[in-house]
Amino acid sequence: MIDFNQISAEQFTERILQGDVVYLARAITLLESLQKEHQQKAGIILQNCLPHSGNSIRVGITGVPGVGKSTFIEHLGKIIITEGKKLAVLTVDPSSKKNKGSILGDKTRMENLAKEKHVFIRPSPAGDTLGGVTNATRESIILLEATGYNVIFVETVGVGQSETAVYNMTDIFILLMLAGAGDELQGIKRGIMEMADIICINKADGGNIEKANHAKRDLKRAIHLFSASESGWNCIVETCSASHNINLEIIWEHVLAYEAHTKKNKYFSEKRKQQLLSWFREALQNNFMQVISANKQLQEKIIETEKLIFDNTIIPSVAAKNIVIDDLFNK
Numbered sequence: 619m620i621d622f623n624q625i626s627a628e629q630f631t632e633r634i635l636q637g638d639v640v641y642l643a644r645a646i647t648l649l650e651s652l653q654k655e656h657q658q659k660a661g662i663i664l665q666n667c668l669p670h671s672g673n674s675i676r677v678g679i680t681g682v683p684g685v686g687k688s689t690f691i692e693h694l695g696k697i698i699i700t701e702g703k704k705l706a707v708l709t710v711d712p713s714s715k716k717n718k719g720s721i722l723g724d725k726t727r728m729e730n731l732a733k734e735k736h737v738f739i740r741p742s743p744a745g746d747t748l749g750g751v752t753n754a755t756r757e758s759i760i761l762l763e764a765t766g767y768n769v770i771f772v773e774t775v776g777v778g779q780s781e782t783a784v785y786n787m788t789d790i791f792i793l794l795m796l797a798g799a800g801d802e803l804q805g806i807k808r809g810i811m812e813m814a815d816i817i818c819i820n821k822a823d824g825g826n827i828e829k830a831n832h833a834k835r836d837l838k839r840a841i842h843l844f845s846a847s848e849s850g851w852n853c854i855v856e857t858c859s860a861s862h863n864i865n866l867e868i869i870w871e872h873v874l875a876y877e878a879h880t881k882k883n884k885y886f887s888e889k890r891k892q893q894l895l896s897w898f899r900e901a902l903q904n905n906f907m908q909v910i911s912a913n914k915q916l917q918e919k920i921i922e923t924e925k926l927i928f929d930n931t932i933i934p935s936v937a938a939k940n941i942v943i944d945d946l947f948n949k
């Protein structure tokens with residue numbers, strides 16, 4: 619039995635670079651931990667692995683519950699690993715904090731894929747904030763790439779703020795939709811559709827094929843109303859059936875075509891640079907909030923100020939500025 623507490627950050631790094639998934643999994647657990655010593659060790663591991671990261675295609679996948687994301691990922695994943703690639707699947711579900719661990723079901727729903735030698739599946743814990751989830755996921759991507767995974771799926775379960783977070787940490791964004799359900803029923807917002815590089819109308823089989831083709835035509839017309847993409851890529855709309863393996867190979871070809879297109883026009887690398895800056899700013903905000911939360915005197919001042927806000931004697935924005943200026947920067 620390995621006592622991982624006795625394993626140094628350098629030993630972790632060495633085993634990760636050798637492709638050891640046991641050490642990879644434990645390293646991800648370290649970076650998810652709130653314990654200071656775990657965070658310090660995880661930070662060293664991440665820094666050591668950083669020069670060995672970046673050599674993957676990061677694919678964001680979203681869609682409402684019931685659209686067939688797990689089946690889509692499982693069958694598309696099998697196509698990918700037959701090409702000799704290593705696939706990792708991360709899930710982001712900030713809503714799971716309400717029912718504690720619902721995302722763990724993803725691994726059982728992808729049971730066959732999870733058994734494959736070159737596949738790694740990991741759900742991200744919700745924590746208390748979306749920022750905590752996305753930081754852990756971004757950091758996990760670095761470790762996965764250092765371990766040798768060259769295709770990384772980041773799946774988001776809900777439709778909302780998490781979509782923007784996943785878009786900001788991936789290279790290409792796939793939106794799964796259903797035929798015959800209106801935008802209102804699917805909970806799909808225009809902003810999410812504008813982020814999509816590929817829209818897949820799933821469950822296009824049997825008696826649903828005609829509806830799927832009709833939805834495809836409608837979506838193609840709608841996309842022309844959107845603003846031009848910075849990537850220079852025209853969003854692809856495709857029908858598919860994950861459960862029947864229909865058009866999944868075509869969708870993977872679209873992903874590879876997008877990668878080639880954006881690498882040629884330099885958008886691929888530029889987007890990653892912007893994502894790093896976004897990650898830094900978000901982490902900076904999170905760390906500021908941690909400092910504030912740990913300051914008992916400041917917390918007391920905040921509680922006193924909240925009472926004044928409840929009494930309608932001070933404007934919230936002014937109160938916040940006063941605390942920042944008076945209590946943080948004038949000491």
